[in-house]
Amino acid sequence: MKSPQVSISDIARDLGVAPSTVSRALKNHPEISRDTCLRIQEYARKVNYRPNALALGLKQQKSFTIGVIIPEIVHHFFSSVISGIEDLAYGKGYRVIICQSNEDYHREVINVEALSDHRVDGFLVSISKSTRDNKHFLNLSEQGIPIVFMDRATPEVDSDRVLTNDFEGARLVVSHLLKRGCRNIIHLAGPQHLSVGRERYLGYAEALKEAGVPLQDELVLKCDTPARVAQHSAKLLNLATGADAIFAVNDFTAVAAMRLLQDHGYIIPDQIAVAGFGDDPIATVVRPSLTTVEQRGYDIGKEAARILLNRLSGETEEDFKTKIFPAFLKVRDSG
Amino acid sequence: MKSPQVSISDIARDLGVAPSTVSRALKNHPEISRDTCLRIQEYARKVNYRPNALALGLKQQKSFTIGVIIPEIVHHFFSSVISGIEDLAYGKGYRVIICQSNEDYHREVINVEALSDHRVDGFLVSISKSTRDNKHFLNLSEQGIPIVFMDRATPEVDSDRVLTNDFEGARLVVSHLLKRGCRNIIHLAGPQHLSVGRERYLGYAEALKEAGVPLQDELVLKCDTPARVAQHSAKLLNLATGADAIFAVNDFTAVAAMRLLQDHGYIIPDQIAVAGFGDDPIATVVRPSLTTVEQRGYDIGKEAARILLNRLSGETEEDFKTKIFPAFLKVRDSG
DNA sequence: AAAACCAACGCAAACGTTTGCGGATAAAAC
DNA sequence: GTTTTATCCGCAAACGTTTGCGTTGGTTTT
Numbered sequence: 001m002k003s004p005q006v007s008i009s010d011i012a013r014d015l016g017v018a019p020s021t022v023s024r025a026l027k028n029h030p031e032i033s034r035d036t037c038l039r040i041q042e043y044a045r046k047v048n049y050r051p052n053a054l055a056l057g058l059k060q061q062k063s064f065t066i067g068v069i070i071p072e073i074v075h076h077f078f079s080s081v082i083s084g085i086e087d088l089a090y091g092k093g094y095r096v097i098i099c100q101s102n103e104d105y106h107r108e109v110i111n112v113e114a115l116s117d118h119r120v121d122g123f124l125v126s127i128s129k130s131t132r133d134n135k136h137f138l139n140l141s142e143q144g145i146p147i148v149f150m151d152r153a154t155p156e157v158d159s160d161r162v163l164t165n166d167f168e169g170a171r172l173v174v175s176h177l178l179k180r181g182c183r184n185i186i187h188l189a190g191p192q193h194l195s196v197g198r199e200r201y202l203g204y205a206e207a208l209k210e211a212g213v214p215l216q217d218e219l220v221l222k223c224d225t226p227a228r229v230a231q232h233s234a235k236l237l238n239l240a241t242g243a244d245a246i247f248a249v250n251d252f253t254a255v256a257a258m259r260l261l262q263d264h265g266y267i268i269p270d271q272i273a274v275a276g277f278g279d280d281p282i283a284t285v286v287r288p289s290l291t292t293v294e295q296r297g298y299d300i301g302k303e304a305a306r307i308l309l310n311r312l313s314g315e316t317e318e319d320f321k322t323k324i325f326p327a328f329l330k331v332r333d334s335g
Numbered sequence: 336m337k338s339p340q341v342s343i344s345d346i347a348r349d350l351g352v353a354p355s356t357v358s359r360a361l362k363n364h365p366e367i368s369r370d371t372c373l374r375i376q377e378y379a380r381k382v383n384y385r386p387n388a389l390a391l392g393l394k395q396q397k398s399f400t401i402g403v404i405i406p407e408i409v410h411h412f413f414s415s416v417i418s419g420i421e422d423l424a425y426g427k428g429y430r431v432i433i434c435q436s437n438e439d440y441h442r443e444v445i446n447v448e449a450l451s452d453h454r455v456d457g458f459l460v461s462i463s464k465s466t467r468d469n470k471h472f473l474n475l476s477e478q479g480i481p482i483v484f485m486d487r488a489t490p491e492v493d494s495d496r497v498l499t500n501d502f503e504g505a506r507l508v509v510s511h512l513l514k515r516g517c518r519n520i521i522h523l524a525g526p527q528h529l530s531v532g533r534e535r536y537l538g539y540a541e542a543l544k545e546a547g548v549p550l551q552d553e554l555v556l557k558c559d560t561p562a563r564v565a566q567h568s569a570k571l572l573n574l575a576t577g578a579d580a581i582f583a584v585n586d587f588t589a590v591a592a593m594r595l596l597q598d599h600g601y602i603i604p605d606q607i608a609v610a611g612f613g614d615d616p617i618a619t620v621v622r623p624s625l626t627t628v629e630q631r632g633y634d635i636g637k638e639a640a641r642i643l644l645n646r647l648s649g650e651t652e653e654d655f656k657t658k659i660f661p662a663f664l665k666v667r668d669s670g
Numbered sequence: 671a672a673a674a675c676c677a678a679c680g681c682a683a684a685c686g687t688t689t690g691c692g693g694a695t696a697a698a699a700c
Numbered sequence: 701g702t703t704t705t706a707t708c709c710g711c712a713a714a715c716g717t718t719t720g721c722g723t724t725g726g727t728t729t730t
Binding site: 004005048050051052053054055057058063065072073074076079080082083086090095096097098099100110113114116117118119139143144255259281282285286287 | 339340383385386387388389390392393398400407408409411414415417418421425430431432433434435445448449451452453454474478479590594616617620621622
């Protein structure tokens with residue numbers, strides 16, 4: 001029953017040639033005769049020879065593997081990102097190792113080390129919320145291992161980035177709410193040390209400014225998960241009495257807020273409008289359906305992988321670039 | 336800027352000892368003196384030595400990596416499974432390489448080969464819907480590489496399995512619908528060559544039998560995605576006129592059906608009840624909230640990884656086992 | 671017929687580890 | 701003062717590849 005993997009040496013022994021000949025024959029090296037090539041290739045197929053990627057990686061100092069670190073795979077946005085990465089990478093002969101940080105800094109560091117141990121050729125990273133120190137990423141840069149940040153980036157590390165136009169997306173959706181007549185718009189904000197949270201807040205502020213509506217600091221609440229909505233429910237309900245709209249930094253927080261308000265008798269969007277960010281599938285399924293901003297995870301992943309692979313193949317030698325995907329407003333029933 | 340990874344030989348050279356001494360010192364081998372051990376370990380830490388997992392894997396014929404093949408990562412169930420796998424595997428020093436088959440047989444085969452090339456120590460698999468031929472899995476078995484199937488299994492391959500009690504779950508939810516007074520229950524069924532689809536259908540049939548309600552073949556529709564719901568919308572709407580409930584093989588299909596009916600004026604659950612399977616987050620967010628069956632992806636993933644790692648460590652030598660997680664009915668507002 | 675050449679293949683080192691075995695030094699036993 | 705024993709360490713092979721260079725034969729030049 002056990003038939004272990006066959007190696008090049010096995011083939012060489014069976015066919016009475018040298019391992020080097022087998023190696024060359026398998027890649028149609030011109031210095032091997034047509035006959036020998038065919039004979040070896042046929043035999044290799046027969047015994048189902050498969051090259052050992054570990055040995056190959058060791059020899060060539062290149063593992064043809066890229067490491068991905070994301071906060072949480074269960075979020076639709078991130079799983080879309082992964083799909084994009086995989087579709088591109090696998091097409092070019094690269095494998096992908098995925099790690100989750102679970103929004104935990106320490107785990108993120110562990111992940112970097114583990115992937116580094118496996119000699120991944122490059123990194124695709126979405127930084128965890130709790131990460132304040134970026135030394136682990138700087139280390140990689142020093143070693144010449146390329147990183148491309150996706151969606152969540154830090155200015156501390158000089159590298160490529162692929163982002164959504166968070167600022168513009170937030171500005172668009174808040175402008176929309178203002179045009180609808182809303183004047184007291186609550187913002188459920190994300191962490192301000194990450195570009196995502198910061199830019200969306202700034203877009204919110206810009207929209208208000210453009211409309212000549214003063215920014216009220218007390219309407220900005222640091223609250224970016226359903227859990228935090230539950231935690232701050234009293235405060236949020238209190239705020240809501242004087243508000244006519246909510247703009248949340250992501251869709252699940254928006255939906256959680258919507259639920260909370262509905263449970264307390266609010267009619268949405270008549271009494272209070274709600275908007276999110278990301279266009280999660282949840283947005284179309286919730287009632288009323290959620291107004292939000294489209295954020296194309298699949299495309300972001302694919303583009304990030306493309307940039308990384310270009311660097312790895314040495315085609316890109318220029319300075320680091322930041323690719324920003326446009327944000328599109330998705331007006332639905334909630335606001 | 337470029338400071339390449341340091342190897343054991345580098346340390347040996349710098350410290351004037353042999354590589355073997357360094358190797359042993361790093362793992363506190365008793366034959367190395369306390370002094371040398373400390374000196375080497377300190378230096379290793381200083382230069383940030385990290386073992387090369389490729390070399391290690393090559394030498395020990397063990398990569399400490401497990402391969403995961405799932406249909407689509409964007410489904411909450413599967414991403415939960417992955418989280419469970421990772422949490423267990425990383426804790427025991429194993430890495431995880433994830434591949435998506437996208438429900439495509441050919442891609443599944445490619446994935447098996449790719450992971451096999453990387454000499455993963457074992458496989459965790461949820462079979463793609465379009466897979467009819469299981470030769471690629473049988474090959475692995477022949478080579479003595481352990482597989483644990485999760486959720487979707489095939490009887491053709493002798494291996495460990497971790498499943499939900501699909502039969503019982505379906506029986507429970509259909510019984511519930513019957514108790515509610517429904518008599519003409521449509522079943523949106525999954526593919527019958529996979530245990531999941533088959534068992535859920537059988538549970539549906541069993542519940543009807545127990546209640547003395549005859550099974551009407553024309554009420555069973557092969558339809559297990561929102562896309563298929565859209566595709567079969569006319570037929571479904573036609574069926575619905577004479578039905579009082581729908582039991583769908585999964586939650587997104589249930590929700591899609593619910594939407595379709597609602598768009599055509601149906602009041603749910605008054606005119607027609609709807610139930611799904613899986614307890615996707617979508618179930619709690621949709622209105623009316625969806626009655627469904629809980630299916631613990633995280634636990635399934637964790638258990639599957641546990642079983643696989645036990646086999647890898649040689650602790651398990653017995654026959655293959657099938658672990659079946661109980662199914663719990665989640666009664667909500669839709670039926 | 672010696673020199674030069676070419677086609678086809680083998681040798682051996684290298685990638686970074688681990689590990690069995692043997693060797694050196696020094697202390698302990700006789 | 702020789703032998704034993706223990707302690708500490710180095711040599712070299714091996715894992716599966718790739719690749720520069722060397723080695724065969726045999727064919728073509730002059």
